[in-house]
């Protein structure tokens with residue numbers, strides 16, 4: 130064998146040893162033994178090359194599988210967290226209500242005591258000073274509870290069970306709750322500009338729409354997060370023909386033209402895998418479409434991304450029930466009314482009775498069964514405050530029983546409801562549209578209703 | 587039609603129905619060539635499966651995907667048995683690789699003697 134041909138063979142063998150299987154040996158016209166060896170080596174290299182390629186393919190398929198699995202895990206976790214949040218909100222509701230009512234009652238009593246105390250007598254000044262401190266503490270406690278109530282409300286809004294019956298709702302309200310919940314995400318990176326246009330009602334699912342808004346705000350916050358400039362996230366709503374339009378816009382870097390459509394693909398993400406799931410915008414589009422609407426992304430006026438969601442407004446506008454907006458009600462010469470309160474939570478019952486009892490005659494029934502029995506004997510009430518969800522006989526059952534036995538009471542029937550609505554209850558709310566107080570109960574609201582039931586029911 | 591040719595081979599169908607495929611001297615067989623040749627064998631056999639004598643003595647190289655095609659389903663539709671006729675050391679290596687690395691769907695054997703190859707082919711049952 131000539132040295133040249135041997136060197137050539139050696140050369141390719143060395144490169145194979147370095148895992149580079151691309152070089153091939155020349156096969157001469159002679160097709161002799163050396164050519165045969167070269168052919169064998171060439172064939173071997175081709176085999177190895179093929180194997181390496183299919184192994185790489187396999188590895189990359191495996192990698193994709195692993196990320197997809199991780200992303201699915203995250204989605205599942207989100208769903209689980211939503212459920213958990215809903216459960217927690219529900220559990221917190223009642224205790225929050227009675228703490229709030231208790232604090233309220235204590236403050237009113239305190240004012241009373243201060244009135245009794247007068248200003249003379251030894252130590253009166255010291256007692257008054259002590260009472261002032263107590264009053265401050267109670268005021269703070271009250272403010273804290275109010276904040277908790279707002280958080281609970283937001284959680285409820287956003288984590289309602291999936292199978293919620295679509296209801297007529299105010300998108301502005303959903304936006305406010307969602308932005309409140311997403312606050313931790315944008316607080317330190319951007320200023321939130323809310324420009325809500327008092328839009329007409331839409332029919333939809335509060336929880337899903339809340340998720341839509343939260344996703345958009347969180348995306349916007351992420352987009353502006355790593356630059357030091359001052360940033361803005363603008364959330365606007367407006368009516369446009371038959372649609373209600375929601376837009377979320379940020380002053381971040383925006384999205385490159387060629388990715389504008391891809392960002393809606395499930396699992397498309399440019400974020401590190403611990404942060405991005407690539408599901409956010411896919412969900413946004415899905416939720417918009419499930420409401421008969423659309424979601425589009427474009428470059429906004431703030432240079433960053435602008436996501437626009439359109440949802441058709443509610444078609445035939447059923448007259449909305451008069452909102453229980455007691456803040457606007459002037460309580461003059463409040464008369465003493467007779468109020469029945471039905472609730473299965475003894476603490477809440479006591480707190481409510483004590484709060485209303487100062488100015489009205491209050492009768493309580495612990496649980497739905499007791500409520501029905503009581504109402505069979507006594508119907509002389511100006512107002513029936515009834516918990517919606519109780520084990521056994523619930524608010525719906527009481528309403529139905531009144532409908533057949535004492536329809537005159539129906540206009541004075543007010544339900545109290547605290548999230549996690551069963552489909553039976555949701556259907557009831559949708560069909561009957563009773564006057565409703567949200568739990569945790571706001572004492573001013575209850576007092577306003579109790580003072581003038583007719584104005585609210 | 588009893589004779590034909592492609593870039594890499596010439597074909598002839600003998601009285602016993604055996605298709606003789608002779609690779610041109612120095613031919614370098616790629617996937618495209620493999621497809622063309624199998625199609626030609628199919629045509630020569632009037633869309634029936636043929637006994638084929640492949641004279642590889644002139645071959646210089648053959649790519650992996652060409653080899654896989656010869657061992658695949660398309661080739662199986664055109665051939666009933668294949669005798670590989672080898673001579674040069676290069677054709678021996680190529681034929682052995684073909685025979686031993688690709689699972690054969692149809693009877694395939696190596697020969698250095700053309701007559702023995704024909705005898706074997708004719709013996710193969712349809």
Ligand SMILES: Nc1ncnc2c1ncn2[C@@H]1O[C@H](COP(=O)(O)OP(=O)(O)O)[C@@H](O)[C@H]1O
Nearest residue numbers: 348349352392398399405406407408409410434
């Ligand atoms: N406001 C925004 N500004 C810039 N890019 C955005 C914005 N919102 C979304 N994107 C881009 O779209 C991609 C997909 O978003 P999304 O579906 O919400 O999933 P994720 O946020 O988990 O990546 C993001 O990775 C990002 O590249």
